[in-house]
Amino acid sequence: MASQSVERPGAARCPGLSVQDLLRADSRPVPDYLTRESYEFLGDEDIPTERYTSPDFFRREIDRLWPRVWQWACREEHIPEPGDYVVYDFGPYSVIVVRAEDGAIRAHRNACMHRGTQLKPSFSEGSAGQIRCPYHGWTWHLDGSLKSLPCAWDFPHVSPERYALGAVRVETWGGFVFVNLDPDAPPLAEYLAPLPGHVPGAVFEDRYIAAHVQKELNCNWKIASEAFLEAYHVMETHPQLMRTNGDANTQYDVYGDNVNRLINVAGSPSAFIEEPMTEQAILDSFLIGDRGDVTEKLMVGEGETARRIMAQFFRDTVAARGGPDLxxxxxxxIVDSIAYFVFPNQQFFSGISFPIVYRFRPDGMHHDRSIFDLVILKPRPKDGTPWETAQPVRLASAQSFTTVPGMDPYIGNVYDQDTGNMEAAQRGCMTLGRPGVTLANYQEVRIRHMHRTLMKYLED
Structure with missing residues (x-):
């Protein structure tokens, strides 16, 4: 049970080892960005269920939120050559991200300036020397400038200057290409702060997409995102993880309006597990599933800990595969889940052993449907070994992550447990019988932080 001795709201913490306790026992000097905590009590009011269930509330988000926020659309390696393009769709909006003739990355609204026809199919990618409307043949250069239109004599009122494709703000960080429909949006670096100051962009630039799953979900996009903003659910949803996961002892930090963080430790059992756990038992439990090529049993020596053995195992594994020097x-x-949420819909995990990126977005104009992008990034080999960017695997809501080619069944089952919760939460909010859902002061502060920023956009 958590301590009930509270000096002020949000001050209570689960007893036992904290993240900072474990960081002080690290085998290497720990950087300041991990040792500095940044929690803020943001209130304890219920979150109105209408934010998940109301089509009218969803429409406000579509009108006032989604056209004004930065979100990653693709990776730079998706568009390595001039003419390469990716279409990114969110809600009713669609953007073409393209590598122009001069090598610059450009982004355009995916709509013909003639009669609004979508220029490229949703969720598509490919390569083309120009952008041509499939309806009447109006054509643009890759930089968005108007190239030609059939029967130009009949359009004396059309000038190339006024009929360039609708420009979309585009910037890059960490190998990700971000877009924003708002021409007056703040610069990306300002929007992402303090993430770039904590984690160098090179950490993500030096990785490639080893797997990408796009799963359709029967729930609001916020319910989907919130499932990964706390570790409070681990003890009930993922009991198989409790032997190596310090769930209730997770650290939560909030920064400004757009960024918050979770540090969830590995190699430290749940405070709620009742069986006694030796360091060897912790290590044996951790090395289940896709944790690398374990060819022989790893042993915890006298005076060592499972965390240290895990970390060294990954250092050696990455080096053997031609990866970076760790x-x-x-x-x-290396071993912990260090997750940065960037408003409104993306999470970046900087850890070596959990190299994951999440993205959540509305599925068209459906308030109760969303798309979950799960991306696994692995280090690019430094020895010249070839690598290939994985193509997205699309899953319907009823399909299991375990059916994805190459997906470890153990990991796939964990994500099935998560997505099952999401759809159950959506159905439950419709029949709850009271107007709001309740959040923990500390363990669910990242959810409240997200909603605080959400309402700033909607009430602005």
Whole structure:
């Protein structure tokens, strides 16, 4: 049970080892960005269920939120050559991200300036020397400037200057290409702060997409995102993880309006597990599923810990595969889940052993349907070994993650447990019988932080 001795709201913490306790025992000096905590009590009011269930509320989000926020649309390696393009769709909006003739990355609204026809199919990618409307043949250069139109004599009122494709703000960080429909949006670096100051962009630039799953979900996009903003659910949803996961001892931090963080430790059992756990038992439980090529049993020596053995195992594994030198990288940065949420819909995990990126977006104009992008990034080999960017695998809501080619069944089952919760939460909010849902002061502060920023956009 958590301590009930509370000096002020949000001050209570689960007893036992904290994240900072474990960081002090790290085998390497831990950087300041991990040792500095940044929690803020944001209130304890219920979150109105209409934010998940109301089509009218969803329409406000479509009108006032989604056209004004930065979100990653693709990776730079998706568009390596001039003419390469990716179509990114969110809600009713569609953007073409393209590598122009001069090598610059451009983004355009995916709509013909003639009669609004979508220029490229949703969720598509490919390569083309120009952008041509499939309806009447109006054509644009890759930079968005008007190239030609059939029967130009009949359009004396059309000038190339006024009929360039609708420009979309585009910037890059960490190998990700971000877009924003708002021409007056703040610069990306300002929007992402303090993430770039905590995690160098090179951490993500030096990785490639080893797997990408797009799963359709029968729930509001916020319910989907919130499932990964707390570790409070682990003890009930993922009991198989409790032997190596410090669920209730997770650290939560909030920064400004757009960024918050979770540090969930590995190699530290749940405070709620009743069986006694030796360091060897913790290590044996951790090395289940897709944790690398374990060819022989790893042993915890006298005076060592499972966390240190895990970290060294990954240092050695990455080096053997031609990856980057991790000799100076801390145990925490290797084995822990260090997740940065960037408003409104994306999470970046900087850890080596959990190299995941999440993205959540509305599925068209459906308030109760969303798309969950699960991306697994692996280090690019430094020895010249070839790598290939994985193509998205699309799953219907009823399909299991375990059916994805190459997906470890153990990991796939974890995500099935998560997505099952999401759809149950959507159905439950419709029949709850009271107007709001309740959040924990500390463990669910990231959800409240997200909603605080959400309402700033909707009430602005």
């Amino acid at each position: 000799s100076a990288t801390t145990d925490s940065e």
